[in-house]
């Protein structure tokens with residue numbers, strides 16, 4: 306029986322973006338009816354943690370992004386394992402796979418991305434996996450549990466998800482070969498130097514890396530099992546399983562063919578509003594403002610999804626709020642290597658200034674343009690990297706002190722006093738009334 | 754809520770705040786054991802920075818719209834509704850370091866095993882955080898702002 310439910314707010318996608326919105330809607334509007342819907346059957350879990358699930362069996366309870374009573378406590382009707390199949394933006398209605406319809410006043414599309422499956426032979430074989438959901442991790446786990454000997458895997462794609470899968474598989478004692486089309490792994494988020502550090506760490510862990518190559522075909526042995534893969538250069542690599550990790554594409558199926566403005570993702574303004582009235586978008590599905598490029602771009606990382614969702618939710622609930630923007634920003638910890646990066650890490654031409662410092666195992670680099678930081682990569686010593694990231698995000702002119710940014714012992718004290726003092730000291734108006742008196746330093750020596 | 758502020762003019766960079774912080778959070782609560790035998794060793798949740806005659810200690814300022822909480826991949830970081838502090842659930846922290854990349858103060862630290870973040874918790878159970886009480890020069894103040 307078809308049935309219609311009415312709601313004030315409808316959020317499609319129960320992950321970083323959806324939760325960010327649900328939380329901020331509830332900050333602004335305690336009561337308005339809010340439905341959160343997802344085709345995944347689980348309460349919101351931390352997607353990156355699927356690697357921990359695969360590697361060490363981390364249970365769902367320890368992957369939950371919010372406490373188990375989150376929905377109930379916040380008066381959120383959550384519909385799990387339910388898929389939205391059609392969107393009618395004119396009439397403010399969505400249709401679910403089971404025929405039900407939901408009538409909404411404000412809608413958020415936080416539908417994320419879906420893994421790209423390359424158009425090659427053999428992707429339908431047993432043992433071919435993607436790696437973006439808990440169910441993917443569970444399927445790989447089940448697959449590995451059938452074997453009582455070493456399993457060999459080929460991971461297609463040396464990006465973030467490929468690294469995450471590889472790290473987990475190695476922890477499960479799987480022998481992994483990574484096949485990367487470009488000339489180095491993690492090429493979109495790291496520069497050559499940091500890529501090389503990661504590659505060395507992978508190789509140290511026994512992973513084979515093949516670059517400048519792609520898999521042309523996944524070969525079957527008997528009975529629809531994988532026998533190996535054939536590369537474009539004709540080489541074949543024996544394996545029992547393949548992980549497809551060439552990328553994630555915004556999940557646009559609900560808006561394709563409609564009038565909503567899309568590019569690679571759904572285009573949103575600084576309020577996270579789409580071109581259609583009362584419809585917002587955030588996270589991996591959206592092209593939000595990138596403060597480095599000064600234009601809309603896909604920046605598919607968890608924090609940006611949450612923050613974008615938060616902004617969308619406030620606007621949906623009638624509290625105007627601007628998205629300050631995001632950019633590509635990543636922290637990696639694979640194979641014991643701590644690396645962070647953000648913005649433009651490998652400048653495309655000579656119009657940029659690069660300042661770098663490599664001392665032993667520590668690597669720090671910033672990319673500048675017109676006095677502003679537009680990119681950064683740090684490896685080894687990353688504790689104070691947030692200071693650099695925020696100077697970049699706040700568009701602070703660093704020309705006067707740029708060299709210190711990559712110092713071995715870089716910290717707030719490396720910056721001009723006008724920056725650190727207001728961050729650390731009591732605001733002047735309150736200082737008057739504060740308990741501690743300020744005496745000239747000469748008079749307060751310890752031990753007197 | 755109350756926060757710890759620095760009075761740079763009277764800080765002499767003695768690092769006692771670090772030592773007391775470390776001691777407060779150590780399992781052994783004993784300075785000698787902490788430094789000689791604890792493994793992994795508890796590290797301070799704040800950092801003394803020095804350049805020439807300038808010195809001060811840096812710790813989490815428990816930001817209102819805390820960027821680390823918003824960035825946290827796992828939900829391990831959250832504002833504690835009772836104390837108002839930004840608190841981490843070590844069970845759920847996986848040491849992904851995203852928080853640290855978002856912290857404008859660089860105030861988040863890595864534990865010795867480099868698998869969890871550690872941060873200032875304003876010393877639960879103490880009326881005044883131990884870095885403040887033990888600062889010999891009143892270079893730290895615990896003030897309602």
Ligand SMILES: Cc1cc2nc3c(=O)[nH]c(=O)nc-3n(C[C@H](O)[C@H](O)[C@H](O)COP(=O)(O)OP(=O)(O)OC[C@H]3O[C@@H](n4cnc5c(N)ncnc54)[C@H](O)[C@@H]3O)c2cc1C
Pocket residue numbers: 317318319320321322323342343344345352353354355356387388389390415416417418436437438465466469470556559587588589590605606607608610634635636826849
């Ligand atoms: C293995 C892995 C490791 C990662 N590591 C990191 C990392 O270290 N740091 C980082 O910042 N980011 C990382 N990411 C990326 C991060 O997970 C994403 O950026 C983030 O999940 C995006 O959140 P989102 O809310 O936009 O979408 P998603 O998390 O993709 O969630 C969208 C949800 O909407 C549901 N949905 C979509 N369409 C419909 C529909 N029609 N009906 C019902 N439900 C629907 C989907 O099933 C999904 O549950 C990683 C991702 C993966 C896969």
